[in-house]
Amino acid sequence: MEFTFFFSQFMSGLTYGMMLFLVASGFSLIFGVMNILNFAHATLWLIGAYLCFTFWSLMQSYDIALWLSIPLAAVTTGAIGWICEVVLIKRLYKRELHEQLLITYAMALIFGDLIKITWGPTDKLIVRPPIIQKPVHLFGAPIDSYFIFVIFIGFAVAVGLWWFLKFTKYGHIVKAAVFSREMVNALGIPIPRIYTWVFTLGIFIAGLAGGIQSAIGSITLGMDMSTIIQAFCVVVIGGFGSLTGTLVGSLIVGEVFSFAILYWPDGAMVLIFAITAAILVIRPWGLFGTPLRA
Amino acid sequence: MERKKSFIKRYWLPLVLFIIALLLPALIPSFWVHVFTEILILGLFAIAFNLIFGYMGQLSFGQAAYYGIGAYTTGLLMVKANWPLIATLPVSMITAGIGALILGFFCVRLRGVYFSILTIAFGQLVFFIIFQWYSFTGGDNGLQGINPPDWLFSAVPYYYFTLIVVTIASIIIYFITESPFGYTMRAIRDNTERTEFIGINVQRYMLINFIISGMFCGLAGALWGPFNRSVAPDLCGWQHSGTPVFMAVMGGPHHFLGPMIGSVIFTFLNAFVTGFTEYWPLVSGIVIIFVVMLMPGGVFGVIKEKGYFKAKEPVSNGTNPVDKGRD
Numbered sequence A: 001m002e003f004t005f006f007f008s009q010f011m012s013g014l015t016y017g018m019m020l021f022l023v024a025s026g027f028s029l030i031f032g033v034m035n036i037l038n039f040a041h042a043t044l045w046l047i048g049a050y051l052c053f054t055f056w057s058l059m060q061s062y063d064i065a066l067w068l069s070i071p072l073a074a075v076t077t078g079a080i081g082w083i084c085e086v087v088l089i090k091r092l093y094k095r096e097l098h099e100q101l102l103i104t105y106a107m108a109l110i111f112g113d114l115i116k117i118t119w120g121p122t123d124k125l126i127v128r129p130p131i132i133q134k135p136v137h138l139f140g141a142p143i144d145s146y147f148i149f150v151i152f153i154g155f156a157v158a159v160g161l162w163w164f165l166k167f168t169k170y171g172h173i174v175k176a177a178v179f180s181r182e183m184v185n186a187l188g189i190p191i192p193r194i195y196t197w198v199f200t201l202g203i204f205i206a207g208l209a210g211g212i213q214s215a216i217g218s219i220t221l222g223m224d225m226s227t228i229i230q231a232f233c234v235v236v237i238g239g240f241g242s243l244t245g246t247l248v249g250s251l252i253v254g255e256v257f258s259f260a261i262l263y264w265p266d267g268a269m270v271l272i273f274a275i276t277a278a279i280l281v282i283r284p285w286g287l288f289g290t291p292l293r294a
Numbered sequence B: 001m002e003r004k005k006s007f008i009k010r011y012w013l014p015l016v017l018f019i020i021a022l023l024l025p026a027l028i029p030s031f032w033v034h035v036f037t038e039i040l041i042l043g044l045f046a047i048a049f050n051l052i053f054g055y056m057g058q059l060s061f062g063q064a065a066y067y068g069i070g071a072y073t074t075g076l077l078m079v080k081a082n083w084p085l086i087a088t089l090p091v092s093m094i095t096a097g098i099g100a101l102i103l104g105f106f107c108v109r110l111r112g113v114y115f116s117i118l119t120i121a122f123g124q125l126v127f128f129i130i131f132q133w134y135s136f137t138g139g140d141n142g143l144q145g146i147n148p149p150d151w152l153f154s155a156v157p158y159y160y161f162t163l164i165v166v167t168i169a170s171i172i173i174y175f176i177t178e179s180p181f182g183y184t185m186r187a188i189r190d191n192t193e194r195t196e197f198i199g200i201n202v203q204r205y206m207l208i209n210f211i212i213s214g215m216f217c218g219l220a221g222a223l224w225g226p227f228n229r230s231v232a233p234d235l236c237g238w239q240h241s242g243t244p245v246f247m248a249v250m251g252g253p254h255h256f257l258g259p260m261i262g263s264v265i266f267t268f269l270n271a272f273v274t275g276f277t278e279y280w281p282l283v284s285g286i287v288i289i290f291v292v293m294l295m296p297g298g299v300f301g302v303i304k305e306k307g308y309f310k311a312k313e314p315v316s317n318g319t320n321p322v323d324k325g326r327d
Helices: A002-034 A041-058 A065-087 A097-119 A145-167 A169-179 A181-186 A191-213 A223-238 A243-263 A265-282 B007-027 B030-055 B064-080 B085-107 B112-132 B155-178 B180-190 B192-197 B202-228 B238-251 B258-273 B280-294 B298-306
Strands: A136-138 A141-143
Touching: A002 A041, A002 A141, A002 A145, A002 A169, A002 A191, A002 A223, A002 A243, A041 A065, A041 A097, A041 A191, A041 A223, A065 A191, A097 A223, A097 B112, A097 B238, A097 B280, A141 A145, A145 A169, A145 A191, A145 A243, A169 A181, A169 A191, A181 A191, A223 A243, A223 A265, A223 B112, A243 A265, A265 B085, A265 B112, B007 B030, B007 B155, B030 B155, B030 B180, B030 B202, B030 B238, B030 B258, B064 B085, B064 B112, B064 B202, B064 B238, B085 B112, B085 B202, B112 B238, B155 B180, B155 B202, B180 B192, B180 B202, B192 B202, B238 B258, B238 B280, B238 B298, B258 B280, B258 B298
Parallel strands: none
Antiparallel strands: A136 A141
């Protein structure tokens, strides 16, 4: 009894951590490569969730509606990200930090209101297809079957990103651009184009995460801000610009959240901040980051 | 040389603004007196924020936390303990200062964009605590019935009260920025490493500045509660943290009064836009994008560029300090 309870709580923490990883990995990728702190990242994630709801409600008579809506939402959100990059972010590379931050802050404000205008203030709920309505039993513990899917996608994206950065030509270019963009540029590789696609990829993952999120629970306005703050905590805990760090940070935050909510529901967020602050004191560059350049 | 200039010559701009502010209530209807009270409160908020941004060269995106702590301190003391308004103001500054001490202790360990991330995160932490602590803060209902005393109840007396408090606070902040401490801040902004080499404990100085800024943000918040008759957790939220940043950028962070000018523009726009649409964030977002794209350096920056106005304090080397250390 005790173990099954523990295990199901662990699995829901893992799911939560994976959702956070999907948001934080794109955020961390964009920040690591382009040095742009995307305040609007979670707002785009929320747009992904609402888009998925819209696609789903258009096709809801079919069983595969959800499975089609998630990739559609991801692609559409990625396209929105691409437009943002080309229209706005592109002009910000050489600008100062406060200007970049103000622009992404403005994007968060604008997209937040556009969501309100488009989808209204009421909560949205997707009715799950029959295949994921019943829980599965693992080690005697009832686990939401959709959680298995979420965890699988999370690991797939983690492995995919790792493979992309480690083994593909473009991954190597991206990693080199983090290290020295002048040198990469001097080798004749068009940095702006690389940046555009990195940003689009980051937002695409955010859209994918949004689409997946939409079937976990109801979608509400303002979800984006608590998510972006947790993504901040994740990158601080895991270390800036480290994929492994982001994964470990997400899982820590997810598990802590999932267990803290049992014993001290109001204090779950506070506990996460306490961990973040403790990490900063002991290792200011995070668990897997490299020490900050002065 | 600068010191020898006559008083009037040095301070003509704030004097003119102060005299205009004194005469205003006689000239405009009471709705606009309300707007001007808001301008003063948010202007103080932005000036206090600018201690960190313009003078210390770090971008805090979480100053609303201290503003909110100040607002809630006043609100709670007035509603639950029946304190007089004037007595709550110094207490608000102290509580906001303590908040800034605790959170700033961690923030000043980081620089640049990392500093910003942490201030955003801690700002939201304060928001969450206030939002979830129903029994104490009223959660998302906020606190109602924060009524100022009878002699301040109508718009005009409260405006003058705010004007006096904001003026005194601004003068104190001005003297801080002109003191050796203020120049240490500029040194940290312009070259942190070199400042450290001449034997200054940079982290400690940054923390002290963070606390001073937090205290005055708290004072601004304390003025807001009785002005609005209520406080809500939104006061500490991320949207509100961006307000002083934008005001400082719009007015020009390298002039002491720049943030106040930004507050005039921003608050007027707000009063105008909210008159006919509820989508103020959308409009303000578009305005922010246009201002940042088209007039970097703010209003004072544009004026300076055209040569109409010689700023008292040119930034030392033309590059923005906030960006030091990136790349």
